[in-house]
Amino acid sequence: MFTLEATSGQARAGTIKTAHGEIKTPIFMPVGTRASVKGLWQEDLDELGAQIILGNTYHLFLRPGHELIERMGGLHKFMTWNKPILTDSGGYQVFSLADLNKLTEEGVTFQSHIDGTKHLLTPEKSMEIQRALGSDIVMAFDECPKLPSTREVLQRSLQLTYRWAKRCKTVELKPHQHLFGIVQGGLELDLRRESLQGLKELDFPGYALGGLSVGEKNEEMVELCKAFVPEMPADKPRYLMGVGKPIDVLNGIKAGLDMFDCVLPTRNARNGQFLTHAGPLNIKKARFVEDPLPPDPQCDCRVCRRYSRSYIRHLFNVGEYLAGQLITFHNLYFYMQMVKNARTAIIAGNFDDYYQTFYNHYTSNQWE
Amino acid sequence: MFTLEATSGQARAGTIKTAHGEIKTPIFMPVGTRASVKGLWQEDLDELGAQIILGNTYHLFLRPGHELIERMGGLHKFMTWNKPILTDSGGYQVFSLADLNKLTEEGVTFQSHIDGTKHLLTPEKSMEIQRALGSDIVMAFDECPKLPSTREVLQRSLQLTYRWAKRCKTVELKPHQHLFGIVQGGLELDLRRESLQGLKELDFPGYALGGLSVGEKNEEMVELCKAFVPEMPADKPRYLMGVGKPIDVLNGIKAGLDMFDCVLPTRNARNGQFLTHAGPLNIKKARFVEDPLPPDPQCDCRVCRRYSRSYIRHLFNVGEYLAGQLITFHNLYFYMQMVKNARTAIIAGNFDDYYQTFYNHYTSNQWE
Numbered sequence: 001m002f003t004l005e006a007t008s009g010q011a012r013a014g015t016i017k018t019a020h021g022e023i024k025t026p027i028f029m030p031v032g033t034r035a036s037v038k039g040l041w042q043e044d045l046d047e048l049g050a051q052i053i054l055g056n057t058y059h060l061f062l063r064p065g066h067e068l069i070e071r072m073g074g075l076h077k078f079m080t081w082n083k084p085i086l087t088d089s090g091g092y093q094v095f096s097l098a099d100l101n102k103l104t105e106e107g108v109t110f111q112s113h114i115d116g117t118k119h120l121l122t123p124e125k126s127m128e129i130q131r132a133l134g135s136d137i138v139m140a141f142d143e144c145p146k147l148p149s150t151r152e153v154l155q156r157s158l159q160l161t162y163r164w165a166k167r168c169k170t171v172e173l174k175p176h177q178h179l180f181g182i183v184q185g186g187l188e189l190d191l192r193r194e195s196l197q198g199l200k201e202l203d204f205p206g207y208a209l210g211g212l213s214v215g216e217k218n219e220e221m222v223e224l225c226k227a228f229v230p231e232m233p234a235d236k237p238r239y240l241m242g243v244g245k246p247i248d249v250l251n252g253i254k255a256g257l258d259m260f261d262c263v264l265p266t267r268n269a270r271n272g273q274f275l276t277h278a279g280p281l282n283i284k285k286a287r288f289v290e291d292p293l294p295p296d297p298q299c300d301c302r303v304c305r306r307y308s309r310s311y312i313r314h315l316f317n318v319g320e321y322l323a324g325q326l327i328t329f330h331n332l333y334f335y336m337q338m339v340k341n342a343r344t345a346i347i348a349g350n351f352d353d354y355y356q357t358f359y360n361h362y363t364s365n366q367w368e
Numbered sequence: 369m370f371t372l373e374a375t376s377g378q379a380r381a382g383t384i385k386t387a388h389g390e391i392k393t394p395i396f397m398p399v400g401t402r403a404s405v406k407g408l409w410q411e412d413l414d415e416l417g418a419q420i421i422l423g424n425t426y427h428l429f430l431r432p433g434h435e436l437i438e439r440m441g442g443l444h445k446f447m448t449w450n451k452p453i454l455t456d457s458g459g460y461q462v463f464s465l466a467d468l469n470k471l472t473e474e475g476v477t478f479q480s481h482i483d484g485t486k487h488l489l490t491p492e493k494s495m496e497i498q499r500a501l502g503s504d505i506v507m508a509f510d511e512c513p514k515l516p517s518t519r520e521v522l523q524r525s526l527q528l529t530y531r532w533a534k535r536c537k538t539v540e541l542k543p544h545q546h547l548f549g550i551v552q553g554g555l556e557l558d559l560r561r562e563s564l565q566g567l568k569e570l571d572f573p574g575y576a577l578g579g580l581s582v583g584e585k586n587e588e589m590v591e592l593c594k595a596f597v598p599e600m601p602a603d604k605p606r607y608l609m610g611v612g613k614p615i616d617v618l619n620g621i622k623a624g625l626d627m628f629d630c631v632l633p634t635r636n637a638r639n640g641q642f643l644t645h646a647g648p649l650n651i652k653k654a655r656f657v658e659d660p661l662p663p664d665p666q667c668d669c670r671v672c673r674r675y676s677r678s679y680i681r682h683l684f685n686v687g688e689y690l691a692g693q694l695i696t697f698h699n700l701y702f703y704m705q706m707v708k709n710a711r712t713a714i715i716a717g718n719f720d721d722y723y724q725t726f727y728n729h730y731t732s733n734q735w736e
Contacts, residue, residue, distance in 0.1 A: 035679070036688045043670070064657075064682040071658060072678055080674050289432075290439060302411070306448050310440055311403070314432040320404045321689060 001178055001205050002237045002258075008351035010230060010256040013343045016206075016237050018084045018136040019176035020076065023051045025237065025258040026342055028249060028335040029086060031266060034059045035069075035079040038266055039325040040332070042081050047302075048329070049336050052084035052136075054261045057129050058093035058121075062112050066132035074134030086261075087135035089126045089182075091142050092242070103143065105160070123164040127171035127179075135177065139208065139241075140168045142182040147215040154191050158184040161210075162198040169202055180206040180239060183232075187220050192228045200233065207232050208239040209257070218248070225255035232256075246275060246338060246362060250355055253342050260339070265331035270324040272316045275334045277358075278366035281309075283327070285367075288313045301333035369546055369573050370605045370626075376719035378598060378624040381711045384574075384605050386452045386504040387544035388444065391419045393605065393626040394710055396617060396703040397454060399634060402427045403437075403447040406634055407693040408700070410449050416697070417704050420452035420504075422629045425497050426461035426489075430480050434500035442502030454629075455503035457494045457550075459510050460610070471511065473528070491532040495539035495547075506541060507576065507609075508533045510550040515583040517554060526552040526563040529578075537570055548574040548607060551600075555588050560596045568601065575600055576607040577625070586616070593623035600624070614643060614706060614730060618723055621710050628707070633699035638692040640684045643702045645726075646734035649677075651695070653735075656681045669701035 006013040016023040030037045030045060033056040037045060045053065055075055060066060072078045075085055091108070094101050098110035107122030126141035142161040145153055161184045168179060181199035185191030199207060209229075212221050225240070232238050239259035240252045249260045265275060274281040276296035281288075283295070294304035295312065303312075303326045315323035338358070345354035374381040384391040398405045398413060401424040405413060413421060423443055428434060440446045443453055459476070462469050466478035475490030494509035510529040513521055529552045536547060549567035553559030567575060577597075580589050593608070600606050607627035608620045617628045633643060642649040644664035649656075651663070662672035663680065671680075671694045683691035706726070713722035 034682075034686050034688055036683055036690045039689045039693070041690065041693065042674070059686075063686050068658060068678075072660065072676070078676075078679055078682075080676075080679070290436060292440060306410070308440070308446075308448075310436075311446055311448070314402075314446075315404055318402050318427075318431050320402055321407045321692070322404045322409065324689070325407070325409065325693070 002235060004234060006347045006349070008346040008349050009254065010226075011253050011342070011346045011351040012256055012258060013346040014237070014258060016084075016258075018178070020082060020084045020136050021051070023084055024343060026253045026339045026346075027051055027259055028339045029054045029259065029261040030332050031056075031261055031263045032079070032081075033263075034063070035075065037328075037332075038270065039321070039328045042079065044329060045081070048332050049340070050083070050332070052086060053081060055085055055087045055133060055135060056093065057087050057090035057126060057133070058097065060087075060133060061090065061119075061129050062114055066129040070132035070134070074132075076134060084136040085133075086137040087130045087133050087139065088241075089139040089141040090121055090129070091126070092144055094121050095144065105163075107141070123167040124171055127168050127173065131171070131173050131177065134174060137206065138173060138177050138179045140165045140179060140181050140204075142184060142210055144184065144211045144214065145186065147186055147211070149186055151188060151191065154184070154186040154188060155194070158191055158195040162195065165199055165202055165204075178205045180204055180208050180237075182208045182210040182241070184211045186211060187216055187224050189224070189227055192224070193231065196232065204236070206237040206239060208241050210241050212240065213243045213248070221248070222251050222255075225252060225257065229256040246335070247359060249335070249338065250342065250358060253339070253346075254351070254355055265335050266328050269327035269331045272323070272327065273331075274327055275331050276367070277361050278364055279362055279368065280365075281367040283309060283313045283316050283323075295327075295330055296334070299330065299334065299337075301330050303327075303330040303333075370603060372602060374715045374717075376714040376717050377622065378594075379621050379710070379714045379719040380624055380626060381714040382605070382626060384452075384626075386546070388450060388452045388504050389419070391452055392711060394621045394707050394714075395419055395627055396707045397422045397627065397629040398700050399424075399629055399631045400447070400449075401631075402431070403443065405696075405700075406638065407689070407696045410447065412697060413449070416700050417708070418451070418700070420454060421449060423453050423455045423501060423503060424461065425455050425458035425494060425501070426465065428455075428501060429458065429487075429497050430482055434497040438500035438502070442500075444502060452504040453501075454505040455498045455501050455507065456609075457507040457509040458489055458497070459494070460512055462489050463512065473531075475509070491535040492539055495536050495541065499539070499541050499545065502542060502545070504544060504546065505574065506545050506547045508536045508547060508549050508572075510552060510578055512552065512579045512582065513554065515554055515579070519556060519559065522552070522554040522556060522559050523562070526559060530563065530566040533567055533570055533572075546573045548572055548576050548605075550576045550578040550609070552579045554579060555584055555592050557592070557595055560592070561599065564600065572604070574605040574607060576609050578609050580608065581611045581616070589616070590619050590623075593620060593625065597624040614703070615727060617703070617706065618710065618726060621707070621714075622719070622723055633703050634696050637695035637699045640691070640695065641699075642695055643699050644735070645729050646732055647730055647736065648733075649735040651677060651681045651684050651691075663695075663698055664702070667698065667702065669698050671695075671698040671701075
């Protein structure tokens with residue numbers, strides 16, 4: 001399903017083929033937790049050039065229910081998004097969102113954060129839900145320990161993740177679906193190797209790095225990726241889960257990762273944060289109250305072509321929906337352009353120049 | 369500023385000329401209270417064919433302040449809407465929204481519903497604010513009694529509204545601005561005549577009917593309009609303020625009114641109500657949970673062309689912004705098509721047929 005097309009240093013450009021179309025990597029995947037990227041129409045996602053979006057197993061299982069979505073023709077049809085969809089396994093959410101969760105070899109018992117109903121999520125159940133949703137890329141059900149954790153905890157966890165991955169493989173998915181394995185092991189290179197080795201024996205069409213950006217220092221994540229990613233199969237897509245800030249994504253690309261997702265550009269948008277070429281811009285700041293400039297003067301998205309900081313600050317200040325809509329659109333445009341330009345640079349063989357220019361400009365933090 | 373182009377019964381088609389473009393009447397004006405029609409981009413309003421939108425003096429005075437908007441180049445530039453804008457006078461809101469309001473000959477003292485600050489709104493102050501906003505159509509500052517009220521109250525009120533209108537006229541507006549007078553008088557035909565007579569002597573370029581849809585029975589409003597509207601100057605635009613449901617707007621057109629505004633299509637959208645050719649459809653109802661049909665099968669808007677009832681119901685149910693965005697877009701499209709088709713029918717001389725067909729279908733209430 002993956003073709004590697006070019007490299008520049010460790011950075012890679014490639015193509016992932018799915019039944020719902022091709023994905024040109026590196027790619028950032030907007031997060032559509034509950035079958036919607038908050039505040040955007042699917043038309044907006046098309047316009048933004050989103051090639052693949054993420055759906056959330058835990059949330060869709062609870063509401064409206066995967067069985068309903070399957071009866072409506074699957075997640076693509078339900079939300080009228082005909083390009084690729086990746087669904088996570090629900091593992092992360094049952095620990096971070098649900099109440100009173102309890103881990104056993106069998107799976108995780110948890111109480112819904114919505115109505116307190118009790119459920120058991122197992123590897124088999126996660127597969128059943130994702131099969132019903134019909135996503136193109138299905139994630140294995142894993143356990144993701146917070147960092148820091150002891151080596152003992154990390155090892156026990158990656159071994160459980162391995163046994164769960166094995167159980168996931170026993171469940172038949174729909175013909176168009178691809179199941180990715182998730183490498184755990186914290187910041188310990190040897191544990192990451194142990195985890196990957198097990199998964200490779202199970203032979204997945206793609207591998208994800210899980211358990212990062214969960215409490216460790218940023219430099220530690222960067223170091224781990226730099227050292228470990230080259231050991232991941234070169235002929236398979238490599239996905240860094242839930243990461244991250246713009247520079248984190250660029251660091252991931254630099255390390256040789258292909259796929260990224262994060263709620264940051266959309267969630268921070270709803271808190272008034274524009275991501276710009278010169279660093280984050282908090283529209284709430286008093287200095288923007290009469291600022292007629294576009295949010296990011298170097299951006300040509302349709303927010304920056306039309307709306308001023310002053311106007312958007314007003315919208316945010318009075319609580320108008322439109323503030324979140326505009327900032328979300330811009331922030332995703334920013335990510336989409338960032339990874340698209342990274343791809344162009346990789347193909348041209350000058351990714352390091354692109355990285356350095358972007359990095360210098362972004363970290364100048366002009367709006368602080 | 370107004371050219372009458374065709375009539376069909378009492379119904380009229382015409383053109384209002386403003387410095388920001390022409391308005392083909394009859395027209396419905398989406399309400400953009402705080403410089404935004406909630407949940408829509410200005411691009412959406414363009415696409416919907418909105419020819420003029422409404423801004424709110426009371427809200428914009430409080431936040432971000434009319435002086436700020438003036439410094440930013442006026443409301444058109446501030447919100448990047450280059451077509452006509454009408455602003456109300458703030459009179460209605462100081463009574464309905466503000467706290468501890470007190471009416472005197474001078475004006476209305478009120479406390480902001482946001483921060484409790486005390487303000488005095490007078491006819492002169494309302495003009496000053498609307499001048500700063502730079503709207504194309506400025507509404508006189510009036511007093512609007514709730515119905516039922518005694519004849520005595522209504523008469524005292526319309527006479528105060530007359531004296532205030534006179535004071536409004538003394539304030540110089542910007543050259544492109546047109547000040548409309550507001551006729552009061554409740555449901556009493558003779559009082560409406562008295563009110564109109566006074567305003568006519570002041571000679572406004574347009575006249576509004578205020579004080580309707582404020583507690584009276586619907587038939588009473590219809591009767592009053594039917595009897596009174598023909599007495600309003602035929603060569604000036606006639607505006608029915610804050611009204612109403614689809615059939616109310618059609619009744620207004622039938623009576624000879626040209627301009628309408630109401631928060632109903634946008635506010636009800638945020639409560640899950642689709643307006644359809646076969647009557648209102650409440651997306652919350654259980655019967656739509658697995659309904660693959662578009663919200664209004666007779667509608668060709670881009671919501672109805674793409675999204676299903678089942679999906680929108682899910683969005684609404686989990687509290688996704690997109691639900692309100694989609695329903696708002698559809699509902700405004702519905703109103704825009706309704707008045708556009710009314711205009712076509714008036715020009716073709718068969719408004720009554722159009723009215724009857726629309727009425728029969730709409731009141732069939734298929735989704736109840």
